[in-house]
Amino acid sequence: MPDKSIVFVTGNANKLREVKAILSIGDVPIDVVNQEVDIPEIQGSTQEVARAKCAAAAQAVGGPCITEDTALCFKALNGLPGPYIKYFMQDVGHAGLNRMLDGFTKPGSLEGREAWALCTFAYSPGPGQEVLIFEGKTDGHVVPARGPTTFGWDATFQPDGFTETYAEMDPKVKNTISHRYRALEKLRVHLQALRKE
Numbered sequence: 001m002p003d004k005s006i007v008f009v010t011g012n013a014n015k016l017r018e019v020k021a022i023l024s025i026g027d028v029p030i031d032v033v034n035q036e037v038d039i040p041e042i043q044g045s046t047q048e049v050a051r052a053k054c055a056a057a058a059q060a061v062g063g064p065c066i067t068e069d070t071a072l073c074f075k076a077l078n079g080l081p082g083p084y085i086k087y088f089m090q091d092v093g094h095a096g097l098n099r100m101l102d103g104f105t106k107p108g109s110l111e112g113r114e115a116w117a118l119c120t121f122a123y124s125p126g127p128g129q130e131v132l133i134f135e136g137k138t139d140g141h142v143v144p145a146r147g148p149t150t151f152g153w154d155a156t157f158q159p160d161g162f163t164e165t166y167a168e169m170d171p172k173v174k175n176t177i178s179h180r181y182r183a184l185e186k187l188r189v190h191l192q193a194l195r196k197e
């Protein structure tokens with residue numbers, strides 16, 4: 001790889017901010033260059049969605065790139081909404097996501113509200129080439145919204161080991177425990193290995 005930058009194809013400004021922050025820290029910082037291209041997303045497993053999106057993104061930009069797909073998976077619903085969380089969030093909001101779990105919840109407890117945030121980064125070396133997948137997962141619970149509502153479902157996800165939701169915590173803390181951070185640590189190793197080739 002000729003330089004220390006990577007093209008990240010996304011239309012989501014919040015994702016971009018976190019990815020830039022996470023990859024700027026570390027022994028070998030990585031510059032992220034955004035290209036906002038509207039890529040169709042297929043239906044399927046998180047990996048199928050991620051592979052197809054990254055392959056199409058590499059065609060669109062004509063070179064190496066990364067893409068990212070975030071899923072929010074409810075244990076009580078066997079992993080749904082998963083990769084479709086964007087549309088659930090848009091249509092039913094924080095309160096609707098909570099209501100979906102009320103019937104599974106033991107009163108007065110968080111039992112039944114278990115969920116995990118799953119981040120899938122995909123890397124394509126270029127158009128027509130094999131796409132590699134890097135996943136990160138953070139376990140937690142779905143709770144009534146607390147904190148700023150500027151980023152997706154952050155206000156309704158309380159990661160295990162914390163009393164705050166993602167939205168309530170200092171962004172620097174989120175960026176050391178998040179699904180995105182965990183996936184990026186794996187991607188970082190791969191990008192650094194490429195640079196040594």
Ligand SMILES: O=c1[nH]c(=O)c2ncn([C@@H]3O[C@H](COP(=O)(O)OP(=O)(O)OP(=O)(O)O)[C@@H](O)[C@H]3O)c2[nH]1
Binds near residue numbers: 041086153180
């Ligand atoms: O509270 C949140 N904390 C996060 O850490 C987070 N990461 C993603 N999201 C939301 O989950 C959906 C994923 O859909 P998604 O992966 O297709 O993203 P997108 O369409 O917005 O962007 P992209 O596909 O252009 O990259 C979208 O609604 C995102 O806003 C998050 N919400």
Ligand SMILES: [Mg+2]
Binds near residue numbers: 041
């Ligand atoms: Mg998308």
